[in-house]
Amino acid sequence: MKNILLHLRIPFSFFLMPVYWFALSQTNHANTGISIGVFILLHLLIYPASNAYNSYYDKDEGSIGGLENPPPVSKELFYVAWALDILAIIIAYFLSGWILALALFIYSSISKAYSNDKIRLKKYPILSWITVGIFQGAFTYLTVIQALDNVSLRDLMQEKYLFPAVLSSFNLLGFYPMTQIYQHEEDAKRGDLTMSRLLGIRGTFLFTAGIFLLVTAGFFFFFQEKEIFDFSAFIVYLLVMSPVLxxxxxxxxxxxxxxxxxxxxxxxxLNFLGSICLNVFFVLLFLSN
Structure with missing residues (x-):
């Protein structure tokens, strides 16, 4: 049981939490109960299930995200991953309706396709990079917005929702290769040509820097008329993110x-610092609304 709990890597959900806070900050008086429920579904069920499923198929011997010395995996881990996903989808249906349940089903399915040895999107560097960026970024952002504000699927295609969703994806597209930079040897053993392996170590740094320049430019336009407690939201963003830089x-x-x-x-x-800074910024943005 201890090994299973470790492979769930629940603290690792903290790294994905900024997307939730960003979406919450852009909602209009979201229901508190549903907000808490969606938070729990994502960070305590869906993300840990994804981690467990990935661990089961990777069977890493070296360090992985959130686990410096991963313990051996067992078949029970596979079943736990499925159980958490199914539980999350059922709860989502009763919490918010079929759209949230379907969204979590799609997310969990893509997550499995990423890791499963029969499909294994992970071994395709650009495809896996784009997949992770879209589903952990824009897709999750829009899922949270829809559930919390009960937005119709048609209305969800408006620019006011899509632009911040795209920014969320670009944030992930920048961070994702950096999370792979120390795993080149492990990934090579499995034949996984990850984005970071494709770019090389120096290339990963330069690529990430370029992506975050684009993200910063995007936030400049998005936050032009927004304030956080009477201060320019963009200036606050730059100040809060400066330790990461x-x-x-x-x-x-x-x-x-x-x-x-x-x-x-x-x-x-870097992941921890980046997550702290982004979470702090988006929580401030939420509290200022």
Whole structure:
């Protein structure tokens, strides 16, 4: 049981939490009960199920996201992953309706296609990168918006929903290769040509920097007329995210001298710092509305 709990990697859900807070900050007086329910469904059921399913098929011996020394996996982990997904979908139906239930079903199905050895999207660098970016970003953002504001699927296609959804995806598209940067050896053993392996260590840093320049430009336009407690939302964004920028650049300079420093420890530090800063910013944005 302990090994199963470890492979659920529930704390790892914190890294995906900014998408939820961003969506919540853009809702119009969302129902508190549904807001809490959707939060639980995503972060305590759907994401852990995805982690467990991925761990079952990867059978990593080296460090993975949220687990420096992953324990052996068992068949029970496979069943737990399925049980959590099914439970989440059932609860979603009664909490918000068929749209949320369908959205979680689609998300969990894509997650399984990412890891399952018969399909294994993970071994295709660009396809897996785009898939993760879309479904952990825009798809999740729109799912939360729809459930919390009861938005029709047609109305969900409006620019006011799609633009921040796209920004959410680009955030993930930037972070995702960095989460793979220390796993090149493990991924090579399984024959998975991940985005980070395709780019190389230095290329991963440069690619991520380029994506985040685009994200920053996107947030500049999105936050032009928005304020957080009477301060420009974009300026607050820059200030809150500045520790991430500093850490990223200092780490990159170290890696240029020694690529062995592109390791699990620094990757998790960047992920944790980035998640803290984004969560803080979006919570502030939510509280200021």
């Amino acid at each position: 500093i850490f990223f650049n200092v780490w990159f300079l170290k890696v240029l001298k020694n690529e062995q420093l592109a390791d699990y420890k620094h990757t998790m530090q």
